[in-house]
Amino acid sequence: MNERAHRRKLGQNYLIDPVILFEIERAINPQSNDLFFEIGPGTGALTSHLMGKGIKVTAMDLDNKNIMILSKKFPEDAHKFIHGNVLKESLDFLNKAKHRVVGNLPYNISTQIILKLVNYFNGIEDMHFLVQKEVAHRICASNQTGDWGRLGVKIAALFQTSILFDVPPESFDIKPKVQSSFIRLIPRANPMIDLNKFLEFSNLVDKSFANKRKGIKNNLHGLEINFESLNINPLSRAEELSIEDFISIFQMLDI
Numbered sequence: 001m002n003e004r005a006h007r008r009k010l011g012q013n014y015l016i017d018p019v020i021l022f023e024i025e026r027a028i029n030p031q032s033n034d035l036f037f038e039i040g041p042g043t044g045a046l047t048s049h050l051m052g053k054g055i056k057v058t059a060m061d062l063d064n065k066n067i068m069i070l071s072k073k074f075p076e077d078a079h080k081f082i083h084g085n086v087l088k089e090s091l092d093f094l095n096k097a098k099h100r101v102v103g104n105l106p107y108n109i110s111t112q113i114i115l116k117l118v119n120y121f122n123g124i125e126d127m128h129f130l131v132q133k134e135v136a137h138r139i140c141a142s143n144q145t146g147d148w149g150r151l152g153v154k155i156a157a158l159f160q161t162s163i164l165f166d167v168p169p170e171s172f173d174i175k176p177k178v179q180s181s182f183i184r185l186i187p188r189a190n191p192m193i194d195l196n197k198f199l200e201f202s203n204l205v206d207k208s209f210a211n212k213r214k215g216i217k218n219n220l221h222g223l224e225i226n227f228e229s230l231n232i233n234p235l236s237r238a239e240e241l242s243i244e245d246f247i248s249i250f251q252m253l254d255i
Contacts, residue, residue, distance in 0.1 A: 039103030
């Protein structure tokens with residue numbers, strides 16, 4: 001397998017546009033003594049923009065060759081570069097001190113990575129990611145948009161989200177076949193559900209969207225829900241309900 005094919009397999013599309021990298025740095029706005037966790041740093045194009053006085057970077061990459069490059073490029077003891085799969089490795093260091101999480105995420109597993117990070121909600125100060133534009137719109141959607149679905153509902157319960165700007169394929173060394181967007185997720189000061197009930201909430205959301213042609217009452221048949229008392233039309237489809245509606249249903253069930 002040649003180098004280009006190897007990188008495509010690993011989802012390695014590296015940012016090379018200095019203007020976009022500057023815009024990302026400005027959006028993240030690194031501060032003295034920040035702790036960063038970077039996912040998929042590649043050879044360090046974004047990593048170098050995170051460096052500053054007292055800043056410590058922990059980065060994880062699936063490609064050990066990149067880890068070796070980063071270790072030589074940023075030899076300071078404060079930084080830590082880990083060879084590993086973020087979906088499989090423990091991220092317990094996030095529970096010890098709050099980190100700012102950043103990354104140009106592999107597009108085929110970006111939603112899995114973000115949902116895993118939900119488990120470390122209390123250890124996250126904020127998150128900034130470059131993802132496929134379509135996924136960005138799903139993450140940052142509401143019931144006022146056509147992209148509202150399972151992913152957006154689950155994330156909205158815990159995070160405030162926004163799309164900061166789009167990134168064209170020409171900004172990468174290997175041009176992806178899709179448009180990209182840079183997004184921000186900020187943990188809610190008052191989460192709409194208890195973190196230890198996220199799995200149950202997630203299951204309820206999945207049931208709600210199980211059949212998009214059916215109304216919410218049919219998708220949640222068998223559950224004792226008084227939709228009228230919640231001022232929710234039982235014939236409404238899941239994508240028509242707001243995050244507040246989903247929270248009300250969940251709280252009524254008291255799962």
